[in-house]
């Protein structure tokens with residue numbers, strides 16, 4: 287069966303104040319793939335993710351999402367808003383509105399689909415609330431629904447962000463270091479949840495990660511950046527010590543062998 291292309295990036299180039307951040311980056315992610323973006327700090331992972339959902343505009347090159355143009359040669363497409371409604375985003379921090387309840391935070395995942403007036407008074411239909419509660423159940427924190435978001439642990443907050451992607455109906459989830467500030471057990475749960483959504487719901491997942499062991503455990507494919515260029519794109523099993531040395535330099539061996547698996 288021919289697979290639909292979720293994300294297609296062609297020759298994407300971006301610089302900040304004359305310093306290159308992405309240099310002619312090209313890669314394709316098919317629908318249903320689970321891909322890790324790896325590379326040392328400053329290699330361009332966040333910048334690349336931000337181009338995939340239109341938070342950042344390239345200088346040249348093309349980003350197509352689900353077969354439609356999102357940006358091309360430095361211009362956003364006029365239908366970018368509709369296209370972005372298919373993309374759920376999870377960040378390392380600042381995912382939630384802390385003063386709102388968990389349930390309200392999930393419901394605002396629906397904002398693209400409801401009127402501004404209704405969102406302003408935070409009015410949601412019963413059906414929308416049931417959908418949001420069911421998403422919270424799916425991510426395993428239904429009992430937290432009426433707590434303020436600020437009361438949750440970091441891992442629980444990331445699960446709320448994932449529930450919000452579900453309510454939004456996201457077909458693609460972009461996650462920028464979603465486990466960077468979590469303890470190992472919470473990190474494992476968040477990664478397993480993303481894996482389940484990928485396997486069971488067919489959601490395409492593209493995640494930037496520092497933790498090499500997590501990449502090897504959960505992601506069949508890795509795309510590795512160095513100084514804004516793709517240095518490796520292939521099966522994670524082929525991301526061997528030699529490749530890691532190229533990506534991370536002398537820090538690679540020591541950190542992987544010592545069991546930390548976290549490369550900064």
Ligand SMILES: Nc1ncnc2c1ncn2[C@@H]1O[C@H](COP(=O)(O)OP(=O)(O)OP(=O)(O)O)[C@@H](O)[C@H]1O
Pocket residue numbers: 302303306307325326327328329330331332333334
């Ligand atoms: N808004 C910005 N203004 C100026 N420079 C930026 C901006 N965003 C990113 N950069 C630069 O672009 C390069 C790539 O940064 P980016 O944050 O994408 O790397 P990263 O691989 O995600 O790093 P980390 O793992 O530390 O998050 C870096 O040199 C960074 O300083």
